[in-house]
Amino acid sequence: xxxSERGTVKYxxxxxxxxxxxxxxPRSIMPLFVGREASIKAIEAAQASFSKQIFLVAQLEPELxxxxxxxxxxxxxVSKVLQMLRLPDGTIKVLFEGMYRANWNDLRDDEQCxxxxxxxxxxxxxxxxxxxxxxxxxHEALEEFAKNxxxxxxxxxLSMMALHDSGSLADAIIPNLKVDYRKKQEAxxxxxxxxxxxxxxxxxxxxxxxxxxxxxxxxxxxxxMERNQREYYLNEQIKAxxxxxxxxxxxxxxxxxxEQKIKDRDMPDEARQKALAEAKKLRSMPxxxxxxxxxxxxxxxxxxxxxxxLKQIDIDIEKARAILDGDHYGLEKPKERILEYLAVQKxxxxxxxxILCLVGPPGVGKTSLAKSVARATGRxxxxxxxxxxxxxxxxRGHRRTYVGALPGKIIQSLKRVKYNNPLFCxxxxxxxxxxxxxxxxxxxxxxxxxxxxxxxxxxxxxxEYDLSKIFFITTxxxxxxxxxxxxxxxxxxxxxxxxxxxxxHIARHFLLxxxxxxxxxxxxxxxxxxxxxxxxIRSYTREAGVRNLEREIAALCRKxxxxxxxxxxxxxxxxISRQSLSSIxxxxxxxxxxxxxxxxxxxxxxxxxxxxxxxxxxxxTTLMAGSGQVVTTGKLGEVMTESAKAALSYVRSRAEVLGxxxxxxxxxxxxxxxxxxxxxxxxxxAGITLATSITSALLGIPVRNDVAMTGExxxxxxxxxxxxxxxxxxxARRSGIKKVLMPRDNEKDLKEVPDEVLKDLEIVFxxxxxxxxxxxxDASAEEIFSGRATAQPICRILxxxxxxxxxxxxxxx
Numbered sequence: 001x002x003x004s005e006r007g008t009v010k011y012x013x014x015x016x017x018x019x020x021x022x023x024x025x026p027r028s029i030m031p032l033f034v035g036r037e038a039s040i041k042a043i044e045a046a047q048a049s050f051s052k053q054i055f056l057v058a059q060l061e062p063e064l065x066x067x068x069x070x071x072x073x074x075x076x077x078v079s080k081v082l083q084m085l086r087l088p089d090g091t092i093k094v095l096f097e098g099m100y101r102a103n104w105n106d107l108r109d110d111e112q113c114x115x116x117x118x119x120x121x122x123x124x125x126x127x128x129x130x131x132x133x134x135x136x137x138x139h140e141a142l143e144e145f146a147k148n149x150x151x152x153x154x155x156x157x158l159s160m161m162a163l164h165d166s167g168s169l170a171d172a173i174i175p176n177l178k179v180d181y182r183k184k185q186e187a188x189x190x191x192x193x194x195x196x197x198x199x200x201x202x203x204x205x206x207x208x209x210x211x212x213x214x215x216x217x218x219x220x221x222x223x224x225m226e227r228n229q230r231e232y233y234l235n236e237q238i239k240a241x242x243x244x245x246x247x248x249x250x251x252x253x254x255x256x257x258x259e260q261k262i263k264d265r266d267m268p269d270e271a272r273q274k275a276l277a278e279a280k281k282l283r284s285m286p287x288x289x290x291x292x293x294x295x296x297x298x299x300x301x302x303x304x305x306x307x308x309x310l311k312q313i314d315i316d317i318e319k320a321r322a323i324l325d326g327d328h329y330g331l332e333k334p335k336e337r338i339l340e341y342l343a344v345q346k347x348x349x350x351x352x353x354x355i356l357c358l359v360g361p362p363g364v365g366k367t368s369l370a371k372s373v374a375r376a377t378g379r380x381x382x383x384x385x386x387x388x389x390x391x392x393x394x395x396r397g398h399r400r401t402y403v404g405a406l407p408g409k410i411i412q413s414l415k416r417v418k419y420n421n422p423l424f425c426x427x428x429x430x431x432x433x434x435x436x437x438x439x440x441x442x443x444x445x446x447x448x449x450x451x452x453x454x455x456x457x458x459x460x461x462x463x464e465y466d467l468s469k470i471f472f473i474t475t476x477x478x479x480x481x482x483x484x485x486x487x488x489x490x491x492x493x494x495x496x497x498x499x500x501x502x503x504x505h506i507a508r509h510f511l512l513x514x515x516x517x518x519x520x521x522x523x524x525x526x527x528x529x530x531x532x533x534x535x536x537i538r539s540y541t542r543e544a545g546v547r548n549l550e551r552e553i554a555a556l557c558r559k560x561x562x563x564x565x566x567x568x569x570x571x572x573x574x575x576i577s578r579q580s581l582s583s584i585x586x587x588x589x590x591x592x593x594x595x596x597x598x599x600x601x602x603x604x605x606x607x608x609x610x611x612x613x614x615x616x617x618x619x620x621t622t623l624m625a626g627s628g629q630v631v632t633t634g635k636l637g638e639v640m641t642e643s644a645k646a647a648l649s650y651v652r653s654r655a656e657v658l659g660x661x662x663x664x665x666x667x668x669x670x671x672x673x674x675x676x677x678x679x680x681x682x683x684x685x686a687g688i689t690l691a692t693s694i695t696s697a698l699l700g701i702p703v704r705n706d707v708a709m710t711g712e713x714x715x716x717x718x719x720x721x722x723x724x725x726x727x728x729x730x731x732a733r734r735s736g737i738k739k740v741l742m743p744r745d746n747e748k749d750l751k752e753v754p755d756e757v758l759k760d761l762e763i764v765f766x767x768x769x770x771x772x773x774x775x776x777x778d779a780s781a782e783e784i785f786s787g788r789a790t791a792q793p794i795c796r797i798l799x800x801x802x803x804x805x806x807x808x809x810x811x812x813x
Contacts, residue, residue: 167193320376360495361611363545392438397460497544602697606689609724614731626669634674637682687713
C-alpha cells in the first residue's frame with residue numbers, strides 16, 4: 001500500500017472493485033459473491049499486497065461488464081477482506097467490512113488489477129441541538145421496524161440501539177433497509193451526518209409503513225388460505241360421508257365440473273353469465289329436488305348449443321355446378337339462380353340477403369335440391385317439416401315455467417347439428433295453420449328476416465341467439481296460403497313440372513339405375529326400351545314430378561327379381577317393351593285426350609295446365625230449340641264459367657257480322673260441356689276455345705281437328721296472355737296437334753320452351769278472336785264473316801230516328 005500527502009489531504013492507492021446494485025457502508029459487514037475476473041484479481045491483490053484493504057464503489061449502470069471511470073459513483077468505501085471462500089463454479093464468496101468513506105480518482109490498470117487513488121472523506125454535523133431528538137425518533141422507528149422484520153436479529157437491533165452518534169447510527173441502519181441502491185448511494189455521499197440520519201429516518205419510516213401493509217396483506221391471504229383449507233377439509237368430509245352412504249357421485253363436484261365447462265365454452269358473455277347464475281342455484285338445491293333437474297337441463301341446453309362454432313365453408317362454383325347437375329336433370333333456371341346466390345356469398349363473405357323459397361308441385365325435387373346445395377357448400381343439412389304445425393311454441397319453444405318445457409324446433413335442430421352455420425330447409429312452409437295457440441307463420445317472420453334473426457329470442461332459452469349465419473331455404477307447393485309478410489321476406493324460385501322429355505331422361509339415367517341397385521339386380525338383368533319408359537310416363541303416371549314414375553320402375557324391378565329367383569338364373573336378362581307393359585304393370589291407369597279423328601261441329605281443342613303438367617281440353621257445344629237458356633257442365637270453376645259467359649256475349653255482339661240472326665239467343669238453348677266431368681276445371685285461358693266452339697255450333701262450320709288454342713278472351717274480343725306455355729305446347733305435340741293458336745303477348749315466353757317441344761308445331765300468334773276463327777274453323781274467312789261488313793252498334797237501335805225537318809224552326813205559338 002502506498003500513501004502520499006498533498007497539502008492536508010492524504011491519498012492511498014488501493015485495488016478497486018465495482019459493485020452491482022449494492023452499496024457498502026462504513027462499519028457494516030457484508031458477504032458478497034464475486035464472479036468477474038477483474039474483481040477476483042482485485043481481491044487477490046488486496047490480500048497479497050494491500051493489507052487486505054480494497055476500495056468498493058457502486059456502478060451507476062449495473063448491466064455493464066467492464067465499467068470505466070464515468071460509470072462509477074464518485075464516493076465509495078475503503079473496506080477490509082475478512083474472509084474468502086472459493087466455490088466449485090469458479091466464483092468466490094467474500095466477507096467485507098466497511099472502514100471509512102472515501103473519494104477516488106486516477107483509475108488505472110496495474111499489472112495485477114485495476115488501481116485507484118482514494119482520499120478519506122471528512123464528516124461534519126449541522127444543527128447539533130437536534131441530534132438528540134433525531135436519534136430518539138430513529139430509535140423508536142427502529143423498534144417498530146424490528147417488530148415487523150423477523151430477518152433482523154435481536155443482537156443487531158440492540159447494537160444499533162446502543163449507538164448515539166448520528167453518522168454511525170445512519171451507517172448501521174441503511175444497509176439493513178430494502179431500498180433502491182441509488183437511494184443508498186445518495187445517503188453515502190452526504191457529509192452532513194444530521195442530513196444523513198434524517199434520510200435514514202425517512203427511509204426507515206417508509207419501510208415501517210410498507211411493512212405494515214405487507215403484514216395486512218399476509219394476514220388477509222392467510223385468512224383466505226385458512227378458509228380454503230377449511231372448505232377443502234369439509235368437502236373431503238362430505239365426500240367421505242357420501243361414500244359411506246353409498247353415494248358414488250358428489251353433487252358439488254358435478255356442479256364444479258359444470259361451471260368449468262361453462263367458463264371454457266365459447267359463447268357470448270350474456271349466455272355465460274346466465275349459465276353460471278343457474279349453476280350457482282344448483283349448489284343450494286338437493287339433487288333430489290324437482291327444480292334441480294329443471295335447472296340442470298337448462299344449463300345443459302346452453303352448453304350443448306353451437307353458439308360460435310362455425311363449420312369451414314368453401315364455396316367452389318364449379319364444384320357446386322357439377323353437384324347440382326349430377327343430382328338434378330333440367331331445372332336450369334333454379335340451378336342458375338342458386339349458383340348466382342352462392343357466387344355473391346363467396347364475394348361478400350356473408351349470408352345477409354334474401355331467403356330462398358323453392359315453389360313447385362310435389363315431386364319436382366325441391367327438398368333434394370336443398371340437399372344438393374348443402375352438399376355443394378359443405379354445410380350440414382337440417383330439414384324441418386312445417387306441415388300441419390299450428391303452435392307458435394314449435395318455432396319459439398315453451399317458457400320454462402311450464403312442466404316439460406323445451407326449446408323450439410330451430411334450437412333443437414341446432415343442438416343436433418353441432419355447428420351454427422348449417423343449411424336449414426323449412427319444408428312445406430305453405431302447410432302451416434294457426435289456432436288459439438298462436439300463429440307459427442308470424443313466429444317465422446323473425447327467423448327469416450336477415451335484419452332481425454341475429455337476435456332471435458327463444459322462449460325457453462330467454463337469450464338472444466344468432467341465426468344470421470344459417471342458410472335458410474324454404475319449400476312450398478303454392479304461394480296462395482303463405483301470408484304476405486312472410487312471402488315478402490323470401491325470394492321466390494319457381495320449379496316447373498318436368499316435361500316428358502325430361503322425365504324420360506331422368507328415368508333412364510337416374511331412377512332405373514337406382515332401383516336396379518336397391519333391388520339387388522345387375523344392369524344386365526333388365527333392359528327397358530325408350531318406348532316402354534314413354535308409355536309408363538303417359539299411361540301409368542300423371543304427375544308433375546317423378547315419384548310415381550319411380551314406383552312403376554320399382555315394380556318392373558320387382559317383377560324381374562321374381563323371374564330371376566323362380567328360374568334360378570341370376571344372369572338372365574329380362575327385356576321390357578311397350579307391348580309387354582300391360583302384362584307386368586296391368587291395365588293402363590290414365591289416358592290422355594287425343595285430338596278428334598275428323599273435324600267436328602262445336603268441338604274445339606283447348607290447352608290446359610295444372611300441377612301435373614299440360615293437357616288437351618276438348619270443349620263441346622250443342623244447340624237445342626228453346627228460350628235462350630245457357631248451360632255449362634263439366635265441373636267448371638267460377639272463373640271458367642265467367643269466361644263462357646264472356647265468350648257468348650262476344651259472339652252475340654258479332655252476330656250480324658257472322659251472318660246470324662241478332663235474336664238467335666231467344667230461339668235456342670246453348671249447352672257447353674267440357675268432358676272428364678269428375679275433374680275440376682278452372683281458369684281464364686279457355687276463353688277463345690269457348691268462343692270458337694260456340695261460333696262453330698251456331699254457324700254449323702266444323703273446327704279443324706289438328707288445331708288447338710289457348711288464351712283469355714275479353715268482351716271486345718281481345719286475346720289476353722296466359723301461363724304454363726311450356727306444358728301446354730308439350731300436351732299439344734303429344735296429342736298430334738299440328739297448329740297452336742296463342743296470344744301474341746306470349747311470344748316472348750317461347751324462348752323458354754325447348755326446341756324438341758316446338759318440333760313439328762306451327763305456332764300462330766293472335767291479337768283478336770276475329771283472327772282465331774279463320775285459323776280454327778274449316779271454312780274461309782268470307783264464309784265465316786258472311787254478314788254485314790259493318791254492323792251497326794246496338795246503341796243505334798235504342799235511339800229514335802231523326803226527322804228530316806227537325807232542323808226547321810217551329811213558329812212561336
